[in-house]
Amino acid sequence: MVTKRENPTELVPLLRTMWLIRAFEEKVSALYAMREIRGLLHLGIGQEAVAVGTCSLLRTDDYVFGGHRSHGHAIAKGADINRLMAEIAGRATGYCAGKGGSMHIVALDAGFVTATGVVGGTIPLALGAAFAAKEKSKGQVAVVFFGDGAGQAGAFHESLNIASLWRLPVIFVCENNGYAEFTPLSSHTLIERLARHAQTYKIPSNTVDGNDLLEVREAMTKAVQHARTGKGPAFVECLTHRLRGHYEGDPAKYRELSELAEWKEKDPIARFTRELKHRKVVADKDIAAIESEARKLTEQAAQFALASPWPAPGEVASQVTA
Amino acid sequence: MREIAYYEAKFEALNEIMAADPTVHLINGTFLSLSPHRHVYQELANKYRDRVMSPPISELGFCGLATGAAMAGLRPIVDISTGSFIFEGWPQVANEAANAFSMSGGQTRVPVVFHLFHGLRGGGAAQHSASPQAMLWNNPGLEIVLPSSPRDVKGLLKTAVASDNPTIFVDHVQLLDVKGDVPENDSPIPFGLAHVKRKGSDVTVIATSYMVQRCLQVAERLASERISAEVVDPRTLVPFDMATLMTSVEKTGRVVIVDETHQSCGVAAEIAARIVESGFDKLKAPLRRVSTLDVPVSYSPPLEDYIGPREDRIIEAIRAVLR
Amino acid sequence: MLPKLPRETLLDLCRRMFVIRHFEESLVPLHDKGVFGGHYHLYIGQEATGVPALSCLGGDDYLFTTHRNHGHLLARGADPKKLCAEILGRVDGYNKGKGGSFHTVVPSLGFLHTSAVVAGIIPLATGTAYAAKALKNGRITVCLFGDGALEEGAAPEALNLASLWKLPVLFLCENNGKYGAGRATSAAQSSTMAAFPLTDLPKAYKVPAQQIDGLDSGTVHATISQAVEKIRRGEGPQFVEAQTVRWPGSETNWPSVAQRTDSSLAWDVSGVPEKVREWYRSCDPLLIFIRELVDAKQATKEEIADIERKVKAEIADAVEFAVASPYPKPEEAAKEYFA
């Protein structure tokens, strides 16, 4: 789609961030395969356009909340990838000193408040940050990313209701990747579009192609403006797909290969690259440079992480209470 | 005797239960977490398509659904899977299922089984490693079962499904590959019967769930130092078999309790308090407990290893009570 | 309008409405005198919903209700003696004093569990419906709750499951907030619910839903009997929101009776205290029903007064029975927590 009114020079950094997320997660995956990283990992490869399309419109002091699949959200919000990688690897230099791990990223310096291992768990939290933002009157907004699986959780509904009643500056970003863990959405609800719930609670909503960065940006621009100008919450549903299993090591037998191939065709990075090339904003050599730069940075992040010390056992009982 | 793995014994039980009783329905999950043995469950799901349900991520909704179904004549087994998620369904488990029989003056029976995996599983961090059984023990109306061997999981699961009460079936991922003797056609194991897993004379080690396996290894090691540890597994917290425990305590006079719930108000605290209350005169030394430290479960591998009831902490506690 | 039912049935509905009204009005002085303590919630003002609605059910069907349950139990034919004894915590109560006003359970009438946690029963009701479907026993479940219950996450979770699995359950939401204290009338349901009308919630899940006047017994009966029929045919869940106007006696912290009901009020409310007069004149479902019976020549005023007299005597007996019933033995407190 060539009709988007975006300034070409602003577009290149977006491609860079998408590549940084992709390279980062592929590195995480490789380290996991080598048993350098343990635990339960959920990768968002294939969903980068949602993270980048949203976070590129936010200020550092806006609050972002994620879920269990949130490496990309944190990077897009500006988290330091060295500390992020170290955290996922459980090292002392990680953002959370090894206490949080992949599912519990916190990067306060970047305004990434917290992620959660409980599906839908951060949706109410984002409401609270939005409430505080409203009271502080500095035009901050809160954004919460969650998957389609969270749409069937009670907390999601309670949150939509309260956000609407209190006109909180919160943007609900539903990454509808079609699968709640191992189950297609259609087995979990008769509703095809989760934005339907926003209508019930009188929240303006939009469903977009989540693999089209510019379409995501366009919808988010409106949503962020709506929230920032005190008009209350907004809801954006992004239709996307994770190209990996639910977790690293998931054989994903529930998914047809043809479905996967179809989505690979819609890879958000490839699509955006084609778009930029079409607009003659970048040439092949620029693209190659962006990718290799991303790989270099993530390689360094991996080295930093693996060279970092483990947390000392004595740290285990620290920071239980402030 | 026949030796099989824990997960195989569990599936034998589920298979036999499903075949024997058409009112048993399985709701949610896989009963095997993300382990490589998940395919076993698929066979069951294929065999009983109408009785194996896969609900949305609505713990509150499906814990309640199963409770209601139990009130109306089914015997559902709900897989909450990761124990931490029981907190989402908590109102239905703790407020509704647990109280219904008593509040109705004994009229409404709730034969539902809530199955969950507890404990340190390797990288589960703070939101996938809960051991909620201690909190549930403070909640009258729930039976609580903690198997530790292939034979126990099979026998106890059958009793849990047959029970007319809501039962919390607390499992541990680390047990799935443990092998043990399971006789063909073995009978269900009644609740409220502790089991002496290893005979000994110097010290009584009371252990639950996966910690039974760890304590058996520790006991083996200590045997070479001529320390004879008796390992006793209560198997069910509700009902609780105090008599078997006290027989062992009377013999040894020294007690270590090893359990994976957090220390404060944990399972070990209650067992300790009871022994101190009713068997104080038999104790030759202060009783010791080895529990998970009172911190949220850490992600980083060395931190996670550190907070659990490690082998060295168990050994140290045993030496302390023997001094 | 009256339900299209034979005269005997209409008179029976009338009797049941009287039972609820006089039973509950008798509870208030008992509580005021300290004969029983604790919170309790009355159904007065909603009789024209519960009585005709529950008359559409079969004897085997399941019902779930909440803290506001007396009316449902009595509409279904519960014994006022045993219900009153339960509310008073006596050994002859339905639950032997263990449940009380909040948790009265009568399995023989289909009430398996009554919860005082708002919305606690909604998932449970989907559960009995699930069981009935699995066992193919033809039973349906009716889940009775107030408008506030829809604010809890359990409600949408359960609506989704019921819809997804086509469970035989009727969600009957009794919205007693219409024109009530602190409730807006048009812009929104209330300061605590953004969804408006409330039926948007079930509709989102593709659960057929309708809003009806809960003061109109004929509409209630027609709507519920159709809904029940569809559910029995296997069409899955149905949702009905019945709107009533809140009884003024419930607007204080503890219920209070400014006016004891008498069937004569159907034609003359001049003796009713002014501040509550309007409610008795135009919103009292029992009085509306009586007027309709007489206007339709289904009963004379005298026949109605006769029914009321018998009911009053029955309730007086019930209260006497309950007050005379002993408390349970203390040691029972630690028993029966397991089957």
Next chain:
Amino acid sequence: MPEQTYLEAIRGGLHEEMSHDPSVYLFGEDVALGGPFGVTAGLAEAFGKNRVVNTPISEGTVMGLAIGAATAGLRPVVEIMFIDFITLAMDQLVNHAAKLHYMSGGQLKIPLTVRVQCGISGTMGAHHSQSLESWLAHVPGLKVVMASNPADAKGLLKAAIRDDNPVVFIEHRGLYWTRGQVPEGEYLVPIGKAVVAREGEDLTIVATAKMLAATLEAAEELSSNGISVEVIDPRTLSPLDVETIVSSVKKTSRLIIVHEAVEKDGIGAEIATQVQQEAFYYLDSPIARVAAPFAPVPASPALEKCFVPGKTEIIRAVRRALNR
């Protein structure tokens, strides 16, 4: 020092903290209307409905909202009403509030106070009468306090609000209308400190919340029979001030723990276990617990009355421990 009810002392504490710190906000069902017992009456008028916020009946989400607001710089106080309803907020409280500080490696702070009222008063049955403090004391990352008198109610509440951690402030509904001296103005009771409520020589009793009064009555009666009982109110259940209890037991050699929650895995189990470990060789008799039976709370007043331990049960336990 003015005399106030427990309820007024809580309201006073809230009022002072809201005046003292503009980031203190109150959330809960009907809090702007005063709540079911009038604890928050007048606060909305004093501080506006922006800071005294009525919420829908959505305990889980309201708890999460407050946690989120705490991460973003507010100091919220959430009222969950009956502690029984905390079941509806368990996920947010246990999986989030208690863990965010730790999981984030100390980056996040959750200065949150959760107000709940517990206990048996007025035949409300099994959904409105429980004492669930040991659930919460079992969760690392939560602090749990319970006040037994008006002065402590005020002092502990103010300390809870100023604490940078999630603190569950458990009120006993049965104490709401009891009276006592309450210091005016800046009065803080430190979290984590027990208090010796009565000194004695022969035996130590640890009692919480409403059980303290019953225990003091029992102690008074026993003293006329020549039995001298030391009574300790832990005030904070997590972190528990076990030192104060242990040093008392080292003096008296005997310990009884009294609480209204069911005995199994209650706070009494934890105290007993810690004390036997620290003071085993000082103990002259088994540690005993006096607590509610292992059953849901019955509704009937007759059953309810015998469900709660009282003076008689306490005296019986003391006599058994002393063999006299």
